[in-house]
Amino acid sequence: MKDPPVQSSGSAELFFDPDRFSAAVAGVARAADQIGSAQRQVDHAAGTADDFGAVGPAWSAFHQAWAARADLTTKAADQLTSLLPVAAHAIKSADAGSGTINAASIWSGGPDGTGSDFSVQTSITPIVAPVNGKK
Amino acid sequence: MSDIDTLRAALETIDTQGYSPYLLIRGVDAALAPAAPPGDPRTIEMQATAYQAAATQSDSALEDMLKVKTSQLPQSWRGQAAESATQALQALHDWVVANQKALSTGDQTLSQWASQLRTAQQLDEQGHKQLSTMRPLLQQLLLDELISPTVTKADVLVISGLQDAAASACHDRLTAHENAASAADNAIKVLHDYATWAVDDVPVLQAPGIDPLTAIALATDVEGDLPEVTADMRRAAQQLQAMSPTDRTTFENLTASASSPLEASYLWRALGAGYTVKQVQAFDSVIHGRSDKWLTQHLQPAIEDPDRTPGIAHQFNAGTFKSLNIGSSDLTQGSEGDCVAASIATAQMSADPVLTLAATTGQGPAARPLGIATRPGDDSTSATTARLQALYNNYYQAGQIMDQFPDPITNTTNGIGPKGQSLLDAEAFGSTYQQQYLATATAREAVLPKIEAAVDAGKPVPVDVENGVVGHQMVIINHSGNELEVYNPWGSTQWVNEQQFVDSNLGALTDDEHPVVNGRPSPVLNTAFEVQLPT
Numbered sequence: 001m002k003d004p005p006v007q008s009s010g011s012a013e014l015f016f017d018p019d020r021f022s023a024a025v026a027g028v029a030r031a032a033d034q035i036g037s038a039q040r041q042v043d044h045a046a047g048t049a050d051d052f053g054a055v056g057p058a059w060s061a062f063h064q065a066w067a068a069r070a071d072l073t074t075k076a077a078d079q080l081t082s083l084l085p086v087a088a089h090a091i092k093s094a095d096a097g098s099g100t101i102n103a104a105s106i107w108s109g110g111p112d113g114t115g116s117d118f119s120v121q122t123s124i125t126p127i128v129a130p131v132n133g134k135k
Numbered sequence: 136m137s138d139i140d141t142l143r144a145a146l147e148t149i150d151t152q153g154y155s156p157y158l159l160i161r162g163v164d165a166a167l168a169p170a171a172p173p174g175d176p177r178t179i180e181m182q183a184t185a186y187q188a189a190a191t192q193s194d195s196a197l198e199d200m201l202k203v204k205t206s207q208l209p210q211s212w213r214g215q216a217a218e219s220a221t222q223a224l225q226a227l228h229d230w231v232v233a234n235q236k237a238l239s240t241g242d243q244t245l246s247q248w249a250s251q252l253r254t255a256q257q258l259d260e261q262g263h264k265q266l267s268t269m270r271p272l273l274q275q276l277l278l279d280e281l282i283s284p285t286v287t288k289a290d291v292l293v294i295s296g297l298q299d300a301a302a303s304a305c306h307d308r309l310t311a312h313e314n315a316a317s318a319a320d321n322a323i324k325v326l327h328d329y330a331t332w333a334v335d336d337v338p339v340l341q342a343p344g345i346d347p348l349t350a351i352a353l354a355t356d357v358e359g360d361l362p363e364v365t366a367d368m369r370r371a372a373q374q375l376q377a378m379s380p381t382d383r384t385t386f387e388n389l390t391a392s393a394s395s396p397l398e399a400s401y402l403w404r405a406l407g408a409g410y411t412v413k414q415v416q417a418f419d420s421v422i423h424g425r426s427d428k429w430l431t432q433h434l435q436p437a438i439e440d441p442d443r444t445p446g447i448a449h450q451f452n453a454g455t456f457k458s459l460n461i462g463s464s465d466l467t468q469g470s471e472g473d474c475v476a477a478s479i480a481t482a483q484m485s486a487d488p489v490l491t492l493a494a495t496t497g498q499g500p501a502a503r504p505l506g507i508a509t510r511p512g513d514d515s516t517s518a519t520t521a522r523l524q525a526l527y528n529n530y531y532q533a534g535q536i537m538d539q540f541p542d543p544i545t546n547t548t549n550g551i552g553p554k555g556q557s558l559l560d561a562e563a564f565g566s567t568y569q570q571q572y573l574a575t576a577t578a579r580e581a582v583l584p585k586i587e588a589a590v591d592a593g594k595p596v597p598v599d600v601e602n603g604v605v606g607h608q609m610v611i612i613n614h615s616g617n618e619l620e621v622y623n624p625w626g627s628t629q630w631v632n633e634q635q636f637v638d639s640n641l642g643a644l645t646d647d648e649h650p651v652v653n654g655r656p657s658p659v660l661n662t663a664f665e666v667q668l669p670t
Contacts, residue, residue: 020211027203028224034196035231041189042238046182053174054319055248055326059182062326065333066237070189073230075347077196080223083348087212087220 018088025084032077039070138169139316142309149301154286154294156276159301163273166305167266171259172315176249183245186238193235200228218427219395226352237329244325251318255311262307269297269304349390349399366593367486371407382412389419397427401434401488408487409565414500418489421498433495433514434488436481438612438622475551475559475597476530477624478610480523482595483563485612494522534559550606556597556667564594566669573664579637582666587614589669599665600641602658605650611666636663 045063049056136144148162204224208217276294280286375383386406393399401422405415422430484491493501497511497518507525509518534555551559553570560568573579586596596611598621613620617633621644629644642648642659649656 015213017211020207024203024207024211027199027207031196031199031203034192034199038189038192038196038234038238041185041192046185047175047178050173051175051178052182052245052248053172053179053252054316055174055179055245055322058323058326058330059245061330062241063182065330066234066241069230069237069333070234072347072350073227073234076227076230076351079346079348080220080227083223084220 016088021084021088025081025088028077028084029081032074032081035070035077036074039067039074042067042070139309139312141169142166142305142312146302146305146309149298149305152298154291156273156280156294159294159298160270160273160277162305163266163270163301166301166308167263167270169308169312171263172252172255172312174252174256176253176256179245179249179252183242183249186242186245190235190238190242193231193238196231197228197235200224200231204228219397222397222427223348223352227348230351237333240325240329244322248318248322252315255315255318258314259308259311262304262311265300265304266308269300273297366591367404367407369407370409370593371403374406374409378412386412386415389416392423393419394424395427395430397430398422398425401430404486405489408489410489410500414489417500418492421492421496434491436484436491438481438485438628473527473531474608474624475556476527476534478597478608478622479559479563479595480526480530481622481624482597482610482612485595486593494526495519497522530559530563533562560597560667560669564669566594568597568667569670570665570667573666576637576639579639579663580633582668583633583636585668586611586619586666590614590619592669594669597667598663600644600660601662601664602650602660604652604657605660606664607645607650607660609644639663 042063049060052059142165145162145165145168148165149159152158152162204221208221208224212220276290276297280290375386378386386402389412390399390402393402398419402415402419405418406412410418422434425433484494487501489499489501492499493503496502496514497509502511507521509521531551534551537555537558538552540552540555556570557568560566571582571585573582586598589596590611590613597608598611599606599608601607609621609623611619612622612628615630618630619633619636620628620630621641622628623644625645627646631641631644635641635643639662641663642661645660647659649659651657
């Protein structure tokens with residue numbers, strides 16, 4: 001049986017549709033796989049610096065730097081892939097239990113600030129000071 | 136001597152040998168000495184192909200991420216946590232775009248290098264072969280000459296023909312080596328730039344307590360289309376490396392307990408701004424659990440110009456603090472003559488969330504008595520504006536006291552002297568600054584690399600403009616290509632190009648205003664006559 005969407009009462013603040021969310025998780029997982037494949041393409045060097053002639057040292061530095069970044073990207077993509085189901089589980093658990101949404105503790109904060117009284121003020125008057133007096 | 140120098144010298148010997156087989160042999164031997172341009176084009180092409188395959192693979196990943204980010208995630212999940220997840224996905228997307236760009240560039244650069252190297256090696260081989268072929272003939276001629284020293288007309292013709300052929304072959308080798316060297320220089324420059332860009336980020340990305348997703352999502356800003364680690368995160372990583380193990384553990388626990396990645400990033404930025412772990416803890420006690428919206432509204436002045444339309448300033452009348460909609464007087468010098476204090480304090484706040492929190496809420500470790508009656512926690516426009524102006528005045532007066540100006544508390548027209556300027560620069564930006572006068576266009580042109588290096592390192596550069604009658608201070612906060620981003624404490628930011636700076640054509644930064652002096656309008660403030668540079 002499909003899980004129904006979760007919606008916080010009286011507010012559009014929270015909405016969660018488990019079925020559609022599964023598609024999103026699958027999309028992120030697919031992207032993570034492709035990022036991993038890309039990383040493996042650059043993981044091994046095709047030769048030594050000597051094979052690249054005068055460009056050897058520059059290529060070597062480039063390759064090491066970008067192989068490291070590709071590795072970090074893969075780890076981050078895997079991390080994101082694993083966090084999404086955790087968030088989904090937290091939301092479902094909350095929906096089945098007390099109604100408290102624990103997903104917030106995974107990614108986001110709590111209440112907004114209060115007491116704000118924000119309004120646009122009138123235009124300003126440019127002021128400059130004498131050069132000799134320094135600004 | 137380089138191979139190119141050797142071949143040039145050999146060519147000269149061949150060209151000037153007269154009719155001497157001996158000298159011609161010396162020239163040919165010298166021309167044969169250098170090895171072929173080194174490198175294996177096939178291996179280089181294989182590497183380029185691997186980069187191309189990785190870039191293509193990244194394309195598919197980007198398509199999937201875009202679909203999730205723009206459609207699947209918003210349709211299935213909304214709320215604060217969903218927003219954070221989308222931000223993380225966006226950051227990952229930006230990061231993959233950067234990887235793809237670097238790998239595509241690596242592919243193109245190496246493909247071109249392989250092709251140019253192969254062409255050079257073929258030309259070199261052709262020249263080498265010709266020289267090798269003529270070497271025994273010259274040897275025979277030399278022997279003949281030793282036996283019969285009389286040079287006949289036929290001998291001259293033979294030697295002359297061999298000389299031309301040797302020169303042509305040597306020239307081929309020289310051209311091959313020169314072309315290979317030039318192509319290598321171009322490839323080295325591109326690869327070096329990309330390697331430096333990536334390697335500079337390593338200390339931050341590998342700092343303890345920062346996981347891969349946090350590193351990607353929070354430690355970086357997108358500059359143009361390339362995400363890179365921000366200057367404050369670099370400073371934070373350096374701070375962390377220098378900490379005691381106890382402090383480091385405390386800080387790591389603090390970031391691990393953050394209720395959102397954005398909160399964690401502000402803890403990092405606070406550390407990068409120079410606060411102690413204890414102060415960062417006090418800062419966190421105010422911001423912990425706040426929403427992303429609240430955090431950006433209260434901790435970030437956001438004085439950048441996102442539009443970057445040439446000649447048009449980005450006005451902050453609709454709210455300089457992100458989306459806070461605080462009125463226009465908040466981050467301006469208002470009716471005070473404190474442009475130095477206002478520009479410096481605002482630039483400082485853009486890199487200091489703790490000071491910004493103090494201004495917007497009156498709370499946290501940077502909050503101090505400012506001589507005004509505002510309630511701690513009151514983040515209303517009126518309270519925020521009052522605190523900001525009090526902060527500017529505080530700086531203004533501290534600067535005037537430093538220069539022993541009369542009546543510093545009430546004097547709002549004398550501006551700031553050199554000692555006051557140095558004090559404020561040092562206090563705000565954490566470095567000793569030195570003033571540099573710019574009397575000529577040449578001086579302005581010469582100082583540009585220093586300005587750009589400073590802002591690239593996260594150090595704002597105060598710049599003074601004048602019209603021969605009055606002066607005004609603004610602050611250069613960013614640099615991209617040949618453009619500088621300048622914040623004006625009148626309430627706007629604008630990008631100008633280097634040529635405008637050099638040519639004294641900066642009037643647009645102050646809206647081409649003609650400041651009124653003694654009841655009369657004076658010329659536009661076009662000329663940058665001084666900058667403050669970190670030493």
